[in-house]
Amino acid sequence: MNDTPHGDAGTDPAEVVARLRDRATFIRTETVRLIEIAKVGHYSSVFSAAEILATLYYDVMHLTPERPDDPDRDRFTIGKGHAAVGMYPILADLGYYPMSALDTYAHLGSAFGDHPDMTKIPGIDFSSGSIGHALSNGIGMALAGRMEGRDFSVFVMLGDGEMQEGQVWEAAMSAAHHKLDRVVAIVDRNGFQLDGEVDDIIGIEPIAEKWRAFGWRVVEVDGHDVEAVRTVLREAKHREPDGVPTCVIARTSKGKGVAYMEEEPGWHLGYLAPQDAERAVAEIRNTKTKGADV
Amino acid sequence: MSSTLDAGSWQYRALNELNPGLDYLSLGLEDLVAAGAPVVAGTADLTYSNGLNRFQASHPDRFVQFGISEQHMVSAAAGMATAGTMPFVATFASFLGLLCCEQIRMDVAYTKLPVRLVGHHTGISLGFYGTSHHATEDISTMRAIAGLTVVSPADGPQLRAAIRASADWPEPIYFRISRGRDPQVYGDGVEFEFGKGIEHLRGTDVTIIACGILVHAALQAAERLAEEGVSVGVVDMPTVKPLDEDLVRDVAGRTGVIITAEEHNIIGGLGAAVAEVLAEHPGGARLFRHGIRDEYSLIAAPTRLYAHYRLDGPGLAEVVREQLEPRS
Numbered sequence: 001m002n003d004t005p006h007g008d009a010g011t012d013p014a015e016v017v018a019r020l021r022d023r024a025t026f027i028r029t030e031t032v033r034l035i036e037i038a039k040v041g042h043y044s045s046v047f048s049a050a051e052i053l054a055t056l057y058y059d060v061m062h063l064t065p066e067r068p069d070d071p072d073r074d075r076f077t078i079g080k081g082h083a084a085v086g087m088y089p090i091l092a093d094l095g096y097y098p099m100s101a102l103d104t105y106a107h108l109g110s111a112f113g114d115h116p117d118m119t120k121i122p123g124i125d126f127s128s129g130s131i132g133h134a135l136s137n138g139i140g141m142a143l144a145g146r147m148e149g150r151d152f153s154v155f156v157m158l159g160d161g162e163m164q165e166g167q168v169w170e171a172a173m174s175a176a177h178h179k180l181d182r183v184v185a186i187v188d189r190n191g192f193q194l195d196g197e198v199d200d201i202i203g204i205e206p207i208a209e210k211w212r213a214f215g216w217r218v219v220e221v222d223g224h225d226v227e228a229v230r231t232v233l234r235e236a237k238h239r240e241p242d243g244v245p246t247c248v249i250a251r252t253s254k255g256k257g258v259a260y261m262e263e264e265p266g267w268h269l270g271y272l273a274p275q276d277a278e279r280a281v282a283e284i285r286n287t288k289t290k291g292a293d294v
Numbered sequence: 295m296s297s298t299l300d301a302g303s304w305q306y307r308a309l310n311e312l313n314p315g316l317d318y319l320s321l322g323l324e325d326l327v328a329a330g331a332p333v334v335a336g337t338a339d340l341t342y343s344n345g346l347n348r349f350q351a352s353h354p355d356r357f358v359q360f361g362i363s364e365q366h367m368v369s370a371a372a373g374m375a376t377a378g379t380m381p382f383v384a385t386f387a388s389f390l391g392l393l394c395c396e397q398i399r400m401d402v403a404y405t406k407l408p409v410r411l412v413g414h415h416t417g418i419s420l421g422f423y424g425t426s427h428h429a430t431e432d433i434s435t436m437r438a439i440a441g442l443t444v445v446s447p448a449d450g451p452q453l454r455a456a457i458r459a460s461a462d463w464p465e466p467i468y469f470r471i472s473r474g475r476d477p478q479v480y481g482d483g484v485e486f487e488f489g490k491g492i493e494h495l496r497g498t499d500v501t502i503i504a505c506g507i508l509v510h511a512a513l514q515a516a517e518r519l520a521e522e523g524v525s526v527g528v529v530d531m532p533t534v535k536p537l538d539e540d541l542v543r544d545v546a547g548r549t550g551v552i553i554t555a556e557e558h559n560i561i562g563g564l565g566a567a568v569a570e571v572l573a574e575h576p577g578g579a580r581l582f583r584h585g586i587r588d589e590y591s592l593i594a595a596p597t598r599l600y601a602h603y604r605l606d607g608p609g610l611a612e613v614v615r616e617q618l619e620p621r622s
Contacts, residue, residue: 071378118376119405126376130400133369137401140373140381143358147334148378167397170363174370178358 013227016059020226023054023090028257028284030089030102032277038106041114043280044255044267046086048190049157051226052233052250053083056155057090060233065095068122074152074237077138079168080159080188081115081128082269088112088121096123132165134158135185139171142180153182153237161193163204169214176215179243184236185216187247188223190254192265211247223250257284309342316345316474318450319412322457323349323382327356331461334374336383338364344384344414345474368394371409372401380408382457386420387413387470391432395439402466403442410460411436412469416446416506417557418586418603419473421596429470430586434562436468437535443488444535446470446556446564448479448509452532455486463488470506470534473596477510479530491538493545497527500551500614501579503542505531505564508555511600514607519614526614534564539571546577551617553582557605560585582617584610 027050035041046053056076057063064070078084085105092099104110111120115129126137138156145152162168175183187207195201204210208218221232229250236246254268255261258280272280310316323346326333336358341347350357360367364385371381384390390398390413402409413432420427436444443465447453453471460467491503495516502512509530516526527549529541546552552572554565565583572581586603593599600606604613 075376077373126373127400127405130396133397133401136366136369136397137373137376139366140370140375141377142373143370144334144374144377144379144381147355148332150377167363167365167369170366171370174360174363174366177361 017227017230020051020054020058020230023058024050024226025284026093027053027086027089029281031086032272032281032284034085034088034102034105035271036274036277037103038114040269040271041085042082042269043258043272044190044192044261045080045083045159047256047258047261048223048252048254049080049083049188050086050256051224051229052157052186052188053086053090055226055229055233057094059230060237061155062152063094065123068096071148072150072152075125075138075141075154076157077126077134077141077154078116078128078157079131079134079162080157081134084114084116087116087124091121091123094123097121131159131162132167135168135171135175138183139175139178139180142175142183143178145182153184155184155186155233157186157188159193160187160189160191160204160207161198161201163187163207164202172211172214172216175245180245181241181243183245184233185245185247187249188252189249190252192254192268194268196265208249211249215244216247217244218247218249220249220251223252224256257287259283306342310345310348313475315450315476317348318454318474319345319384319414319457319471320348320352322454324352325454325458326380326461327353329458329461332379334358334379334381336360336367336371336381338362338367338385338389340385343386344412346384364389365394365397368397368411369401372405372407375407375409380410382410382412384412384414386427387416387429387432388427391429391435391468395435398436398442398468399439403439406441407466408464409466410469411467412471414471415473416470417472418591418599418605419507419557419596421599422593424593425590428591430557430559430591431562432468432470433534433556433558433564434566437562437567441465442535443467443533444470445488445533446505447532448506448530449476450474451478451480451482451484452486455484456488456532459486459488472507476507479510479513486532489533489536489538491541492530492532493527493541494530495526495528497525497549499525499549500553500618501527501529501545501549502553502555502610502614503529503531503545503564503568504555505534506557508557508605508610511605511607511610512555515611515614518607518611524614524618531564534567537567537571539575542568542571543575543577546572546579549579551582552579553584553614553617555605555610556585558585559588561588582613584613
């Protein structure tokens with residue numbers, strides 16, 4: 001059940017994919033717009049995850065914006081919480097709050113900051129900011145959901161650098177042990193963290209083997225190929241229960257959509273002055289990520 | 295093969311039979327379940343130490359074994375609380391209050407989720423197990439976390455009552471409990487009110503404000519001192535936060551000296567909480583904070599340690615006498 005995409009992506013696969021690509025573009029351009037308000041932000045962390053976020057929110061997850069606390073809604077938690085600036089426009093677009101609410105982004109007392117806050121923002125299932133907690137939060141949701149007889153899936157997005165946190169592996173071990181097949185971890189494998197390349201800082205490979213060794217089913221996918229991402233996430237959600245949680249390793253490009261960001265990892269955190277922002281938006285609109293019509 | 299064990303032998307899984315006091319955590323949770331609360335219990339490989347094996351047996355479908363992953367347990371408990379349950383997670387106070395401090399702050403307290411954290415084997419009660427297992431900083435760390443209620447019951451019956459009362463308490467709670475074989479102050483059926491101290495004795499010379507197992511020690515000390523003609527008041531202050539400020543100010547107005555007693559560093563604990571009240575509302579009473587004086591506690595069997603640090607009845611009586619001596 002719960003196969004009711006709320007994002008109105010449609011039913012024709014080609015149309016859905018085109019729609020999701022359009023929404024990924026929307027996420028990127030809105031990110032540029034919002035960061036302009038704060039004068040600082042995490043562009044490239046959002047850009048690597050844009051297709052995944054679009055696919056989850058507009059197609060895969062069962063969402064109830066009219067009832068954000070619906071106990072049977074699917075859940076999403078995010079360990080790389082600094083990508084929240086890309087989530088806020090989605091939630092507004094879906095109707096959790098008016099788009100104009102985002103005008104307060106980063107203002108004094110605003111609900112909307114660099115990391116998502118469940119106590120202030122409808123549609124945020126769990127707060128983050130402290131790296132390494134989100135998988136545990138999601139596992140707790142799944143445990144309670146099973147106890148309470150609820151029917152929902154939990155999607156958890158992790159940064160690849162986040163896998164350096166020990167708590168991630170405590171959680172990974174726990175999910176398999178407790179047979180939480182409604183948990184789907186998505187590793188945004190963009191290869192970079194704040195100080196440089198993940199594999200130079202503290203290498204995490206071979207990550208697929210690690211997750212498998214912890215008892216997970218592992219699926220690898222091009223994280224910018226909407227059609228492939230959609231297939232993988234829908235399969236993860238709808239497959240027959242077998243007690244095995246799913247880890248999707250999404251190979252992505254940090255800064256995807258803006259060429260100079262893809263080439264320069266420093267854009268993990270930065271600011272585009274107005275002219276550069278305009279050029280970035282133009283490039284984002286012209287970039288063709290993979291999809292049904294490519 | 296028939297057992298050839300000596301009658302004095304015991305093993306870990308028989309702890310509950312040896313120490314019925316360990317049942318009170320589970321008893322409280324069973325009360326809550328019976329009252330319809332969506333309780334979930336979890337622990338980190340310590341079911342026999344905290345007696346949750348009883349709850350695990352009575353409600354296996356409401357119990358989660360997290361293994362040795364305390365931080366994950368706290369974050370997962372927060373996730374469980376978002377999905378309609380009231381999780382109680384328990385582990386040694388030393389680990390919960392320090393190792394999981396940040397998970398408690400961000401996932402439990404800032405989110406205002408109805409998670410109940412149970413830190414057991416408080417203070418120096420783990421004796422010779424060593425300083426790693428001594429919890430003399432947990433009141434301080436938990437008290438500093440905004441929105442977190444801190445409760446240190448005097449014994450098992452009061453813990454059970456506090457757990458029952460927690461059904462209607464809107465904030466996340468840190469319960470600081472001892473090891474289950476502590477002398478009882480209260481009988482079964484005692485009531486509990488969050489945020490309220492309990493004045494056991496009204497004294498005119500000095501008032502001891504205590505929490506946890508020091509309440510029993512304070513009552514013992516008061517009895518001894520009464521025989522010597524000293525009038526000692528005793529206040530049990532189980533809710534360290536929010537503190538019963540009215541009662542503190544009240545006793546400060548009635549007695550010349552207040553002595554706080556706790557098995558915790560005097561920095562940041564119950565004594566500090568009382569000092570903060572008296573600093574803002576000077577009532578004329580002089581305050582002495584008795585506890586661990588900013589040091590790492592020695593190792594020894596618990597009874598020896600409590601005597602060494604004067605955290606038992608005779609020791610606390612000595613402390614009171616010293617504080618009542620004429621001061622030049």
